[in-house]
Amino acid sequence: MSDSGEFLYTRVAQEMALAIRSGDLGAGSRLPSLRALCGRYGISLSTALQAYRQLEGEGLVEARPKSGYFAAAAACEPACEPAMSRPSAAPGAITVTRLALDILREARRPGVLNLGAVAPGPELLPLRRLLREMGALTRRQPEIIGRYELPAGNPELRAQIARFLARAGCRCRPEEIIVTNGCMEAITLSLRAVARSGDTVAIESPTFYGILQCIEALGLKALELPTHPREGVDLDALQQALESQRIAAILLVPSFNNPLGSNMPLAHRRRLAQLVEEHGVPLIEDDIYGDLGFQTPRLPTVKSFDRSGNVLLCSSFSKTLAPGLRIGYALPGRYAERFEHLKLLGNMATAGLPQLTLANYLRHGGYERVVRQAARTYQQRSEQLRRLILEHFPDGTLVTQPQGGFVLWVELRPHVDGVQLHEAALRERIAVTPGVIFSPRGDYRHHIRISCGQADGTALADGVQRLGRLAHRQ
Amino acid sequence: MSDSGEFLYTRVAQEMALAIRSGDLGAGSRLPSLRALCGRYGISLSTALQAYRQLEGEGLVEARPKSGYFAAAAACEPACEPAMSRPSAAPGAITVTRLALDILREARRPGVLNLGAVAPGPELLPLRRLLREMGALTRRQPEIIGRYELPAGNPELRAQIARFLARAGCRCRPEEIIVTNGCMEAITLSLRAVARSGDTVAIESPTFYGILQCIEALGLKALELPTHPREGVDLDALQQALESQRIAAILLVPSFNNPLGSNMPLAHRRRLAQLVEEHGVPLIEDDIYGDLGFQTPRLPTVKSFDRSGNVLLCSSFSKTLAPGLRIGYALPGRYAERFEHLKLLGNMATAGLPQLTLANYLRHGGYERVVRQAARTYQQRSEQLRRLILEHFPDGTLVTQPQGGFVLWVELRPHVDGVQLHEAALRERIAVTPGVIFSPRGDYRHHIRISCGQADGTALADGVQRLGRLAHRQ
Numbered sequence: 027m028s029d030s031g032e033f034l035y036t037r038v039a040q041e042m043a044l045a046i047r048s049g050d051l052g053a054g055s056r057l058p059s060l061r062a063l064c065g066r067y068g069i070s071l072s073t074a075l076q077a078y079r080q081l082e083g084e085g086l087v088e089a090r091p092k093s094g095y096f097a098a099a100a101a102c103e104p105a106c107e108p109a110m111s112r113p114s115a116a117p118g119a120i121t122v123t124r125l126a127l128d129i130l131r132e133a134r135r136p137g138v139l140n141l142g143a144v145a146p147g148p149e150l151l152p153l154r155r156l157l158r159e160m161g162a163l164t165r166r167q168p169e170i171i172g173r174y175e176l177p178a179g180n181p182e183l184r185a186q187i188a189r190f191l192a193r194a195g196c197r198c199r200p201e202e203i204i205v206t207n208g209c210m211e212a213i214t215l216s217l218r219a220v221a222r223s224g225d226t227v228a229i230e231s232p233t234f235y236g237i238l239q240c241i242e243a244l245g246l247k248a249l250e251l252p253t254h255p256r257e258g259v260d261l262d263a264l265q266q267a268l269e270s271q272r273i274a275a276i277l278l279v280p281s282f283n284n285p286l287g288s289n290m291p292l293a294h295r296r297r298l299a300q301l302v303e304e305h306g307v308p309l310i311e312d313d314i315y316g317d318l319g320f321q322t323p324r325l326p327t328v329k330s331f332d333r334s335g336n337v338l339l340c341s342s343f344s345k346t347l348a349p350g351l352r353i354g355y356a357l358p359g360r361y362a363e364r365f366e367h368l369k370l371l372g373n374m375a376t377a378g379l380p381q382l383t384l385a386n387y388l389r390h391g392g393y394e395r396v397v398r399q400a401a402r403t404y405q406q407r408s409e410q411l412r413r414l415i416l417e418h419f420p421d422g423t424l425v426t427q428p429q430g431g432f433v434l435w436v437e438l439r440p441h442v443d444g445v446q447l448h449e450a451a452l453r454e455r456i457a458v459t460p461g462v463i464f465s466p467r468g469d470y471r472h473h474i475r476i477s478c479g480q481a482d483g484t485a486l487a488d489g490v491q492r493l494g495r496l497a498h499r500q
Numbered sequence: 501m502s503d504s505g506e507f508l509y510t511r512v513a514q515e516m517a518l519a520i521r522s523g524d525l526g527a528g529s530r531l532p533s534l535r536a537l538c539g540r541y542g543i544s545l546s547t548a549l550q551a552y553r554q555l556e557g558e559g560l561v562e563a564r565p566k567s568g569y570f571a572a573a574a575a576c577e578p579a580c581e582p583a584m585s586r587p588s589a590a591p592g593a594i595t596v597t598r599l600a601l602d603i604l605r606e607a608r609r610p611g612v613l614n615l616g617a618v619a620p621g622p623e624l625l626p627l628r629r630l631l632r633e634m635g636a637l638t639r640r641q642p643e644i645i646g647r648y649e650l651p652a653g654n655p656e657l658r659a660q661i662a663r664f665l666a667r668a669g670c671r672c673r674p675e676e677i678i679v680t681n682g683c684m685e686a687i688t689l690s691l692r693a694v695a696r697s698g699d700t701v702a703i704e705s706p707t708f709y710g711i712l713q714c715i716e717a718l719g720l721k722a723l724e725l726p727t728h729p730r731e732g733v734d735l736d737a738l739q740q741a742l743e744s745q746r747i748a749a750i751l752l753v754p755s756f757n758n759p760l761g762s763n764m765p766l767a768h769r770r771r772l773a774q775l776v777e778e779h780g781v782p783l784i785e786d787d788i789y790g791d792l793g794f795q796t797p798r799l800p801t802v803k804s805f806d807r808s809g810n811v812l813l814c815s816s817f818s819k820t821l822a823p824g825l826r827i828g829y830a831l832p833g834r835y836a837e838r839f840e841h842l843k844l845l846g847n848m849a850t851a852g853l854p855q856l857t858l859a860n861y862l863r864h865g866g867y868e869r870v871v872r873q874a875a876r877t878y879q880q881r882s883e884q885l886r887r888l889i890l891e892h893f894p895d896g897t898l899v900t901q902p903q904g905g906f907v908l909w910v911e912l913r914p915h916v917d918g919v920q921l922h923e924a925a926l927r928e929r930i931a932v933t934p935g936v937i938f939s940p941r942g943d944y945r946h947h948i949r950i951s952c953g954q955a956d957g958t959a960l961a962d963g964v965q966r967l968g969r970l971a972h973r974q
Binding site: 236 | 597601617619620622625627628630631634635638642643644645646647648649680681682684685688692696697710713714717719818822823824825826841842844845846847848849850851852853854
């Protein structure tokens with residue numbers, strides 16, 4: 027079977043698995059026939075058959091002779107999962123910045139069990155191999171630290187990133203890529219390239235507080251969209267917003283949104299690209315967790331379906347290889363010239379040595395293996411963490427089932443306050459992140475985000491048990 | 501003699517030397533008596549005597565028995581130097597950005613004699629020693645590339661910078677320093693911290709095009725101030741502007757402004773700090789060339805006289821140690837909190853490894869020796885370059901006499917066009933920078949900037965000779 031055939035049947039299987047697990051296709055309900063599946067996805071009969079075989083293998087589907095395919099009885103998990111978010115429908119200024127800064131500062135105290143930060147586990151990063159590449163480079167080319175790199179980035183790294191993006195279905199020339207100091211810089215520069223003070227940016231709800239603060243610092247307003255904990259943003263709501271008000275830009279994390287861990291289905295990605303093209307509105311697609319999905323192959327980025335240049339893809343190697351190298355990148359589409367200019371004025375250029383180090387690492391291979399191993403570990407930890415929370419927190423606590431990344435979003439019982447829980451936990455030297463800073467105006471008061479990037483095993487178990495006790499006490 | 505005594509007499513000698521060389525104290529004119537000097541500068545008799553002895557040694561002063569001190573006859577050099585600039589008195593938008601970008605892109609072609617960029621000579625940088633420090637670090641602490649550094653910067657580097665700034669008369673606590681990706685980032689963040697779209701920023705004329713484009717990209721307007729080629733900005737004009745219109749910020753390069761190489765006299769620095777305090781207006785002080793002055797010890801930064809926290813000092817190690825490390829810093833005074841927040845949102849943090857590398861380099865010593873050697877070399881090259889220009893360019897061409905750094909500003913004859921000269925030179929594979937991009941609206945059409953950072957000896961001589969021929973041909 028060819029790669030593309032395998033790619034297709036895995037994608038189809040993923041979408042069906044999601045529908046079955048979420049209960050959209052209830053236990054025992056009849057599934058589309060093979061022929062119907064071919065028609066719906068435009069795939070061959072053998073690819074459709076492969077998809078159902080994969081789902082059978084995972085225990086999600088039962089094949090009944092002469093009757094067809096049915097959702098397996100045990101496949102639909104108990105809910106215990108937050109519902110679609112329902113944020114305010116009016117764009118507004120961001121008011122939680124001060125609170126967010128205070129919270130982040132406190133959580134950095136030394137000796138604290140870190141269930142707060144979205145930093146990857148250092149034991150899952152290829153640090154020594156990267157440093158060997160760096161050492162070899164500096165011996166051969168000491169002058170690399172003596173000159174300014176090109177503002178758009180090192181040509182060899184850009185070539186490697188282009189090759190690498192092709193894997194995620196995104197074909198581009200190296201010259202279209204601009205290297206940045208991490209993903210956050212790519213996002214800030216993207217926002218500056220497409221929007222002006224006073225403009226409205228449509229975002230998921232909840233959204234990573236760093237993005238909210240970025241929007242605030244640039245004098246922009248945020249329009250929160252309803253967001254499903256597994257499928258991501260509600261595209262009907264987005265379409266309605268685009269049709270009824272002026273939206274300067276859309277900023278989404280389609281793959282493993284922080285804090286939800288949602289994964290936008292393939293069909294939604296296609297529709298989103300089309301919406302963006304029809305309305306001529308730029309979409310900033312943050313793909314920082316894109317390679318840390320729990321199922322392979324990953325879904326293509328929305329950028330892969332972008333024909334108009336309206337999508338600005340932003341990502342980095344900070345969650346997969348080395349946050350300390352501070353290397354991210356953007357594929358800013360038709361905003362490339364303005365983006366590059368803002369990059370030049372922002373800090374002239376990103377340092378050359380870490381760029382060439384990464385270029386050599388990527389050329390010499392091993393990236394795929396490293397991220398697969400990391401994603402498997404994060405999946406195990408996430409499942410452990412979810413079980414622990416459901417076990418130790420008060421009954422009725424809801425937890426996301428992330429599809430990738432390493433954070434869980436916890437909806438506490440209505441009488442449990444996330445900020446108070448965060449404060450109580452800090453007194454016990456445990457850092458979690460309160461939900462209020464994930465919305466512009468301090469919604470999600472009864473939510474917290476817990477990260478398992480840097481904790482596992484007994485430390486994680488002990489931490490969650492103590493958190494659960496604190497939640498019970500409120 | 502104590503350090504501070506030496507410091508004082510050298511400062512006094514520097515100011516008097518400037519006045520004599522510029523003709524403000526004409527050849528043969530009587531200089532203040534020792535006692536008058538003591539009164540004017542608040543120094544002891546022995547310090548005043550030391551100052552006059554130093555000036556005698558430099559051939560600038562003659563001591564006549566029983567008569568006193570006189571400016572030496574040969575001390576006043578032939579002018580051949582541009583006059584104070586007289587820019588438009590109205591603030592305006594920046595319109596030369598597109599031209600600047602085109603010029604900069606073209607000048608980067610390979611195989612071109614680089615008299616354009618303000619990059620330091622790699623042979624004058626301690627690259628191998630820095631790489632040794634880096635190698636030792638990565639062997640001891642490989643995890644340094646696996647974690648995020650603090651947004652404000654590595655504590656050890658901040659401690660070293662605080663120690664280092666004390667040398668330039670600027671006392672501060674390490675916590676007041678914020679590390680950035682180079683000086684340009686410090687300046688962009690400073691501007692964002694103090695001004696909003698539509699505001700006016702007062703600047704020198706001419707001003708480095710990178711700063712002009714920064715101002716433009718942030719939607720700010722520039723008010724150009726008359727600027728003396730050796731003494732820097734005209735403080736009377738600045739004061740008048742502050743009294744007559746709303747100035748949101750002042751952005752100056754008091755030490756070795758690019759392109760003029762001017763050095764603001766000590767008394768002006770004091771007055772500037774006072775002006776800023778009286779008017780409550782933030783001053784962004786770009787000190788990137790501050791350690792590359794031709795006379796030692798250097799003058800204190802304006803920040804040294806800042807009691808109100810209105811001065812934001814910005815600098816970097818890019819011109820002195822290693823541009824490729826991309827390490828700069830700011831001392832943002834009372835704007836520190838907002839500055840740090842914008843830094844966090846801009847790119848989370850500057851990479852830890854180059855920061856700790858520099859911290860160790862600075863702790864182990866050798867910085868002073870490296871910058872003294874570099875400054876001496878740049879002084880020799882600047883003098884050679886000046887002689888070459890006066891020799892080979894059409895009579896009447898004027899050239900600055902920089903007090904530090906490695907660029908010269910050339911005022912061509914009125915019939916010679918700087919952009920055309922730049923284009924003709926590029927065809928002969930020589931890059932120079934046309935003057936038009938150093939003003940918001942394309943003034944300085946008959947100026948070019950020539951850098952001797954990366955060229956000397958016969959290459960420099962040959963290049964200038966060919967440039968001169970091109971200028972004659974126009």
